[in-house]
Every structure is written in structure tokens, then in C-alpha cells.
Amino acid sequence: MDPAQFGLSTLSLQHAPYGPISVEKLQGANAGKVALITGAGQGIGAAISESLAKSGANVAILDLKLGNLENTKKACLSQNVKVEAFECDVTDDAKVKEVFDQVEKQLGPIDVLVNNAGILDQRPFIMSTFPAFWRQIEVNFKAPLMLIHNILPKMRSRGHGCIINIASRSGTVDVPMTLGYVTSKAALIRATHTLQKEMKLDGMDPAIHMYALHPGGVLTGMGGAGAAPDVRSKYGDITDEEFYKDLFKDAPVLCGQTCAFLASGKGKELRGLFIDCRQDVGKLLDIGRETLLKENRNTLTVNFIEGYTNEP
Incomplete structure (x- = not known):
């Protein structure tokens, strides 16, 4: 993959919480709400959980193993909110329903859902x-x-x-050896766009607001593991991993605080869109929803050659 596919920003990117998404600005912004976060055991999921707790939300944290959640639970409890931890395979529909029922009994109705759990198997499809x-x-x-x-x-x-x-930004480009990941993330972005339009059809827009969020360049165990030895022996090192690691310069808290901001409703004008949390939400809000939608900004699209669109 050529990193230039992502383009080069001429505006400064954010790499840490700033202005509108700072802890101070969001103090109490989600007070009394119940937030459920999947994949909350470490990294981005743990940061999202803690940021939501800092903004006043009571949190239900999920991971494959209950033991994975000990540190996250401790960090959230330190914010004087209610915290419940659940062992859950999010692909198990029956278990998900069971956990949802338990959350409602122990914390109350769920106001915020953050789908964070994810996996990556870096190898060619044929291997x-x-x-x-x-x-x-x-x-x-x-x-x-x-x-x-x-x-x-x-x-x-x-x-x-x-x-x-x-x-993920990976859902917007072609990345060899990550077919399952890029395909699933592209589908998730498209689903977010479409579901928000369905909310409008049902008169629930903007009361129910959804977002697809790129968490930034966070060097997690998933993203930094690299290809397996059998893949390297066949294809060599097809990427300059040291270069890629230089792109991973964002702490998980950047995504965490962006989630707390969006959960608060302060960014509702960006609902249904794909947001890169390194991009200042204030700038996006200043441009305005009408312009973003009219110009097909922050949405998956295909750029055909000039002149080819649809029938008149």
C-alpha cells in the first residue's frame, strides 16, 4: 500500500485532546447517561470507557474475558460513576441480549452504544x-x-x-493483506451513513444520532503486530513498518474524548458522517452540515471521470 493514498493534510491534525473535546469542557456533559462500550479491556476501548466516565456517564464495559476489564473498571470507578463489567463475545446474539438485560437492570436504559471491539488478521486472502x-x-x-x-x-x-x-481510515483505501479488516470497516462506515438516513425516515433524526469514527493513529497490539512469519517468508516485508509506526502517534485518549463529545450531543450536526478524530470537530461544525452533505464530505463515495454520473 502506498501511504499517499491517505493524502497529506495541509491543515494541522490533532494528536491529543483539544478545546471542545477537553476533559474540562466535557465535565458533566454525559451525567446520568448509561454508556455501553465493547472491546473495553485495553487500548482504545479502555480510553473511551474512561473518557465517558469522566464526562459523567455510568458505563457498562464488555470484553471477551472478565479479567481483561479489571484496570478499565478501576479507572472508571475513580470518576465516581457506576461501572459494571461483562464477559461477552459480541458475535453471540444470545449473550448480547443477556448482557443488555443485565445492564438495564443494574444501570438503567442504555443511552450510548460504542461499537469498538475489532480484530485484524494481516495476511493475503489466499493464505x-x-x-x-x-x-x-x-x-x-x-x-x-x-x-x-x-x-x-x-x-x-x-x-x-x-x-x-x-x-478506520483503512475502510476508505485498498490495503493488501487486510481484506477482512478493510472490507468490514468500509461496510461499517456505509451502514452508519444509511442507518442515519433511516432515522430521518422514521422521524428520529437527530434524536438518535450515529457516527463512524476513525480513532486516529493509535499503535495497538492489533495494528502494530505486523505480518506473520509465513507471510513474510513468501512476500517479504512489503511495507516499511518503521514508516508506518511513525504514523501511529496518537494516544487512545484522543478517540476517547471525541466519543465523549459526540455522546453529549454537541456534535449532532455531524451525525451519519465518517469522522477522523484527528480533525478538529470545531472546523467541521463551522463548515456546517448542509455544506458537508452537499459536497459529499466525510462520506464514502466513488469519483467517476468528469461527465459520467447518472442519467438526467
């Missing part, structure tokens, strides 16, 4: 087993949509809710 490839689709795409399908009726009946899908 992967199909079940290993498809598992990425199940975790990264099927699971978020399944959770949304479970929570939307309840959000609709209460007349409000926020859903944040942790996506």
Missing part, C-alpha cells in the same frame, strides 16, 4: 482460511449491526440515543 477471514467480518461488522439491531427499538421508544461505530 488465510476462509473461517479466519470471515471471523473478521463477524467481529468488525456483523457484531456492531447486531448490537444496533438490539438497541435501536429501545432507543426509538425512549426517543433518543447515540451510537458510535469505531471504524
Whole structure:
């Protein structure tokens, strides 16, 4: 993959919490709300959980193993909010329903859903087993949509809710050896766009607001692991990994505070869009929703050659 596919920003990118998404600005912004975060055991998910707790939300944190959540739970409890931890495979529909019921009994109705859990198997499609490839689709795409399908009726009946899908810039470019990941993230971005339009059809826009969010360049265990030895022996090192590591300069808290900002409703004008959390939300809001939509900004699109669009 050529990193130039991502383009080079001429505006300064943010690499740490700033202005409108700072802890101070969001103090109490989500007070009394209940937020559920998947993949909350470490990294980005842990940061999202803590940021939501800092903004006043009571949090339900999920991960594959309960033991993975000890540190996250401790950090959230230090913010004097209610915290409940759940062991959950988010691809298991029955278990998800069970956890949702437990959350409602212990914390109350869920106001904010953050679909963060994700996996990456970095290898060419032909060198992967199909079940290993498809598992990425199940975790990264099927699971978020399944959770949304479970929570939307309840959000609709209460007349409000926020859903944040942790996506990736990888869903907007072609990256060899990551077919399952890029495909699932592109699908998640498209689903976010489309579901927000469905909220409008049902008169629930902007009361229910959704976002697809790129968490920034966060060097997690998933993103920094590199290709397996068998892949390297066949293809060599097809990327300059040291260069890529230089792109991963963002702390997870940047994404965490962006989620707290969006959950608060302060960014509702950006609902249904794909947001890169390194880009100043203030600048996007200043441009305005009408212009962003008219110019097809922050949305997946295809640029045909000049003159070719649809029939008149």
C-alpha cells in the first residue's frame, strides 16, 4: 500500500485532546447517561470507557474475558460513576441480549452504544482460511449491526440515543493483506451513513444520532503486530513498518474524548458522517452540515471521470 493514498493534510491534525473535546469542557456533559462500550479491556476501548466516565456517564464495559476489564473498571470507578463489567463475545446474539438485560437492570436504559471491539488478521486472502477471514467480518461488522439491531427499538421508544461505530481510515483505501479488516470497516462506515438516513425516515433524526469514527493513529497490539512469519517468508516485508509506526502517534485518549463529545450531543450536526478524530470537530461544525452533505464530505463515495454520473 502506498501511504499517499491517505493524502497529506495541509491543515494541522490533532494528536491529543483539544478545546471542545477537553476533559474540562466535557465535565458533566454525559451525567446520568448509561454508556455501553465493547472491546473495553485495553487500548482504545479502555480510553473511551474512561473518557465517558469522566464526562459523567455510568458505563457498562464488555470484553471477551472478565479479567481483561479489571484496570478499565478501576479507572472508571475513580470518576465516581457506576461501572459494571461483562464477559461477552459480541458475535453471540444470545449473550448480547443477556448482557443488555443485565445492564438495564443494574444501570438503567442504555443511552450510548460504542461499537469498538475489532480484530485484524494481516495476511493475503489466499493464505488465510476462509473461517479466519470471515471471523473478521463477524467481529468488525456483523457484531456492531447486531448490537444496533438490539438497541435501536429501545432507543426509538425512549426517543433518543447515540451510537458510535469505531471504524478506520483503512475502510476508505485498498490495503493488501487486510481484506477482512478493510472490507468490514468500509461496510461499517456505509451502514452508519444509511442507518442515519433511516432515522430521518422514521422521524428520529437527530434524536438518535450515529457516527463512524476513525480513532486516529493509535499503535495497538492489533495494528502494530505486523505480518506473520509465513507471510513474510513468501512476500517479504512489503511495507516499511518503521514508516508506518511513525504514523501511529496518537494516544487512545484522543478517540476517547471525541466519543465523549459526540455522546453529549454537541456534535449532532455531524451525525451519519465518517469522522477522523484527528480533525478538529470545531472546523467541521463551522463548515456546517448542509455544506458537508452537499459536497459529499466525510462520506464514502466513488469519483467517476468528469461527465459520467447518472442519467438526467
